[in-house]
Amino acid sequence: MTLTSHPVQFPRSRTGNASGTSHQRRIRGAASGLVLTIGAACAMLTGCSSPTASLPTLASTQSSPYRVDAGDQIHVAIQDLETVEGDYTVEDGGAISLPYLKSVKVAGLGYREIEQTIATSLVERGILTGDPVVNVRPAQLRPFYVTGEVNQPGEFQFREGMTVLAALSAAGGYTYRAKTNVVAITRTTDGQDVTAQADESTIIKPGDRIRVYERWF
Structure with missing residues (x-):
């Protein structure tokens, strides 16, 4: 008697297919959620890394005649x-x-x-x-003040013609965390505090409050 060998065929599992499809959907869903989370985080970091972005620019690379004020x-x-x-x-x-x-x-x-x-x-x-x-x-003349990411924050004696760079040097320079391309200066003008962004070449005035922000790595 000759025996003929036939391959054994097992029935496909419908449950297995459904499980695989469901698993793929879960992966796609998780990936989409991860993308959204990363996008939101990036948006938050972008906003935090530019605290001076919405501030007006305080122009001045030229020294104008100083006008005295209360406290001088x-x-x-x-x-x-x-x-x-x-x-x-x-x-x-x-x-x-x-x-x-x-x-x-x-x-x-x-x-x-x-x-x-x-x-x-x-x-x-x-x-x-x-x-x-x-x-x-x-x-x-009234002192100026430097706060934030500098090595020696505090109050400093003003000298006519001082720039932001000179002010930061008096405060010991930047820390390694400092955002170095822009600072914020709050200046009292006609009794009102006005805050603007400035760079190292900007001429400061007595009473100015200079803030150096932390940069985001």
Whole structure:
């Protein structure tokens, strides 16, 4: 007797096919969710990495004549009135108190303008005649402040013509985490705080608050 060999055929499992399809769907669903999560995370990181993006730009690579403000100290000397010579602090109201003249409004004026204002007042009040010689120069201007990603944050003495770079150098330079291409400066103008973005070449002013942000790696 000759036996004929036939391959054994097993029935396909419908359950197995359904299970495989379901598994594939789960994989596709998980992948889609992962893409959405990564996209959201990237969007969040992009927003966090540019805290200055929405700020206006504080232009200035040129130094303009400084105008004094409350808190500044100026030195005043008047020829023929030696007793007046001294340092005077600009009060909150924007004036200094001088002998003979009492209150003189100086806030918002440059040094030459203050000299002219004092000279005019001396003549108008009959204290001096002709063309009084008045000399006004800075004695001690308001400090500036540096915070954020610098090595030595704090308060620093202002010098006329200082740039952001000089201010950051006074604060010990950037930390390794610092965002170095832009900073934020908050400046009080006409009693209102205004915050803008600036770079290392920007000229700063007394009372400026400079913030260095952390960069996202």
